[in-house]
Every structure is written in structure tokens, then in C-alpha cells.
Amino acid sequence: MPATPPPPGRRPHRVAVLVRDGVVPLELGLVHQVLGRARSATGDPLYRVLTCTPVPGPVRTDADFPIVVERGPDTVGTADTVLVPAAHAPGATDETGRLDARLAATLAQRRAGSRIASICTGAFVLAAAGLLDGRRATTHWRSAPLFRTLFPAVRLDPDVLYVDEGEVLTSAGEAAGIDLCLHLVRRDHGAAVANEIARDTVVAPHREGGQAQYIRQPVPAATAATTAAVREWALAHLDRPLPLAELARRGSMSVRTFTRRFRAEVGVAPGEWLLQRRLERARELLEGTDVPVDRVAAQAGFGTAASLRAHLATALHTSPSAYRAAFRGR
Template sequence: MLSNAPAGSAARPHRVVVLVRDGVELLDLGLVHQVFGRARSASGTPLYQVVTCALAPGPVRTDTDIPIVVERGARTMRSADTVVLPAAHAPDATDETGQLSPELAAALARRRPGSRLASICTGAFVLAAAGLLDGRRATTHWRYAERFRRLFPAVRLDPDVLYVDEGDVLTSAGAAAGVDLCLHLVRRDHGAAVANEVARATVVAPHREGGQAQFIRQPVPAATETSTAAVRDWALAHLDRPLPLAELARRGSMSVRTFTRRFRAEVGVAPGEWLLQRRLERARELLEGSDLPVDRVAAQAGFGTAASLRAHLAATLHTSPSAYRATFRGR
């Protein structure tokens, strides 16, 4: 299964409702409209309808000197296929107390059963305060990680990643990671080709490497230290062959230990995890954009065998190569 949320119907696009509160970050609000608003089918039909609502219709303060006027109130939540919660800085934002205001709790209670929830940055505090993240993995901006852990010990916080997909509930790190999350949802709903086109139109990377660890202040590396960037570029050009860690380290003129440490510091994940992500992306692109048999797709993406590709697709996307191709080919 590729998506746990309704994809809309043949008569209407998937409806994304953005719930804004006083102190909403304008960047978060804008990026949701930007990414989902640019997703189109092969025939040019919009794939999403993005609407904004507030706890009550009327003016809403933002994190800038530019207020906004929101025409829709919380009852709009009833029509949402996906609800997005941007970050906000206001007394009801739960980032100090861990408690929802009665108005915010009532708004969340209005959402339609089966709708998907996503948060950007400190929007995760709202989902956690509502009990929607208990026992689940989640993330938020690294700057607020310790506060989040203190307020919500039942949540399995991972502050090192850009976003976390728990099926019907997704969370992301700081504002720019909201772009990564929205592109991930487009990719999950409509495939890599549609998401890549949105990324091109928005002039962002279709899939950023690594996690938040690369953005946390670190000691400046010595001038003699070598980056792993050239090795990563070489690996991307040779995904169809085995790429053992020892060979990658040798090409970077480093020991395995040094290469692994530097790779994680630069990218935010271990070399093996990064390679798996890149191989999966290559396989998805080939399944969507070529007629190659599954065993050839597996070979070109570096999985070796069709059985290996099937196992990895099942583990990450809960689908098979043939089902993925049938769902996303030609969208």
C-alpha cells in the first residue's frame, strides 16, 4: 500500500487543509501551497487542492509584520484528505506547556476519520499534545528537541532526520524540511516523476541528502580534511555495481572509520543507508519511466536480483515492483 490517506476522487483532487494559528510562520504556509499547488497530472490537471483555515475566520498574526486574513474556520477540517500544521509562535502553540488550548483541541476533533496529518517544525508539538504521536517515531526542529522530549516522553523523537513518515501521521524538522516532507507526500501519492517535476518547478532538490545533524553547529574541519562529496558523486554514477564501504573509503583516500565518520557528519546518515536511499530512488525512476523487466531494473539500481528489489520495496513502500509500476507509470 503506497498511501494511507484518501487520494481524492475522480471528481476532485486530494484536498490539503492547512490549519494556521496566531504566530504562524509565513514560510511554512507558503511552501505547502507552493509544493502541492504545483503538482499536476500528465494532462496538466491539478492533483491537489490546498485551502487554509484558522481556528476561527478572520485576521491571523504571523511571525512577520504581515498579518493574513483567513476566510475559513475549523469546520473546514471535516473536508480534509490531509491536514498540515505549520509552526507557530503563540500562547496556544503548546511548545511551553505541552497542553492544547480548548479551541485547538476542538479543531483537531473536527477532522474527518482517515485523514492524514502532517506537521512542519514545531507543529509536531500540537500532534504530540493531542496524543497522536504516543509510541510513534517523530521529529521536530533540532533546536527544540530537548523541550519536546521533556514534554512528550511517550514519543520516540528522532532529531537527526529531516522528516518521519509513520503512515497516517508525518512530522518534519525546520521550515526547509517542510519542502522535503511535502515532496515526499507527492512522491508517495503520485510517484517520483510527478514529485521531480514539482521540485524542478520550485527549483529545489527532489530529495535532499541526510538529516538535521549536518545543520547543527559543529567544529570547523581542518583545512587538510577531505570531503566525501566526490565519492558520493562517483557512487551515484556507479549504482549498478557493488559498492562496499572499503572501496568507497579507498576512493576517498581514508580509512573506513574516518570515511564513515566524515560521511555521517556531512550527510547526516551512514554510507549504507544513503546508498539504499539512492538505489530505491533509481529503481522507482526506472519502474515509472522505462519498460525494463524487473530483473533489469534491479540490476541497474544495484539491488542485484529482482528478489532483493522486491524485498526492499515491500519494506519501504509496502508494494511490489509490478504494483508500483502499474500505479505510477505515465502519471
């Protein structure tokens, strides 16, 4: 659900990165790198990223160096978004599924209406705090069996890169934190701002598929066909109907084989992948052009303005005109 962008002159969105002993430096750094680069059209920072910990001072990492964190639990109480990275340490919540008293007290300071998100096994912290009960969530695929055992009330999906449940978000292994942060920027400030950050950091603005593609699988024969060329062709022809049978035919496969191979390579079904690409195209057109909504719908492959409105309402809880008004030229 896109947030309403702050009016000019409003303070940057405050993000508290809550770290613990054993924190993964990559996950801490990527939050500062991605969100810290977000700028408005006038060059003003859109986020203020602050690192905090239950007890200020030296914090061990899972590398051969510590970090010093000066901010304590009160930072969580002033944050608009709280981000919890993973921590690889004996007895950490990421292993036990239990919150120690200091971590629980820190999370209790989170103010009503703020977002909270996790990277990798940071999802164990959110689940232990009861924030994921009855919700869909993800974590690193290696930790999925333990997570299911510890938190049966959570609807775990270990195949995706991140899950957005509104005020609570979770993401998969370390690099998926980049996907999550770009998603937050896209949700708060539109695709153009997120795409600019992706260009600056030399990453894909939106990775295809989910983490299922990174789980160890039997190596296919060298002669096995792939769906890569079909995906490239489809992206160049999003404005036209793209039935599954035609995609399979272009890949010289049966529909059943193409669907199975597509899911294995990308992590989602062809129809879901196409819908996401069409939504991205529509968002880019709404943000970056004055093209009428009916033409946006046609160029993105939705056919009619009514169809575009329905899909935007389902995916983003907004309308084309409202989305354009919020993000045009930001």
C-alpha cells in the same frame, strides 16, 4: 506507504493547512507552492490546498504582517490531509505543549482515515493531541530538548528531515517542510511528479541526510578530506556492488574515518544513503521506462528482482509491478 492514485476525473486530494496566531509565513507558503504545483499527466491539479484556523478572521504571523483566513474548523473535517505549521507566539502549543480548547476542538473534527502532518514545531501540536505517543517523530533540533521533556512517550529522532509513520508525519525546521511535501507527492503520485515540482521550484527532489548536518559543529580544517567526490562517483555507479571498503579507499580514508565523516556530512550512514539512492533509481526506472523488473533491479544495484521486491516491500509496502501499475506515465 504509497497511496492508490485517484482514478481519472476524481476530485483533487484536499489538504487543510491549520494555522494559528504566530504562524510562520514561509511554512504556510511552501505548502501551497509545492502541493499546489502538482499536476496530472493531463494538467489537472492533484491537490486542493485550503488554509483554515480555529476562529476565522485575522491571524497574526511571526512577521510584521497579519493574514486573513476565511475558513474555519469544518475544513479539517473534509480534508484528506491536515498540515500543521509552526507558530511562534507566547503561550502557543509549540512552547507549552498544551492545546487550547479551540485548537483541540478543531483537531477533533479530523475524519477517520485522513493523514495529519506537521512542519517544524508543529509537531508539538500533534504530540499534545496524543497522536505521536509510541511513534517515531521529529521536530526542529533546537526544540528537541523541550519536546523530550514534554512528551516522553514519543520516540523523538532530531537528526532526520522528516518521519513517515503512515497516517502521521512530522518534519524538521522550516525548509524541511519542502522535503515533507515533496515526499507526500512522491508517496501519492510517484517520483516523476515530485521531481517535476522540484525542478519548477528549483529545489533538490530529495535532500541527502538529515538535520544533524545543520547543527553547529566545529569547523573542519581546510585540508580535511570530504566524502562529496565519493558520493558523486557512487551515484554514477549504482548498478555495481559498492562495499564500504571500496568507498573508503576511493576517499583515501580508513573505513572508520570515512564512516564517521560521511555521517557528519550527510547525516546518515553510508549504507542507508546507498539504499535510498538505489530505491530512488528503481522508482524512476519503474515509472519512466518499460525495462523488465530484473533489469531495473540490476541497474539500481539490487542485483536480483527478489532483492528489489524485498526492499520495495519494506520501504513502500508494495511490489515493483504494483508500483509500476500505479505510477507509470503519471
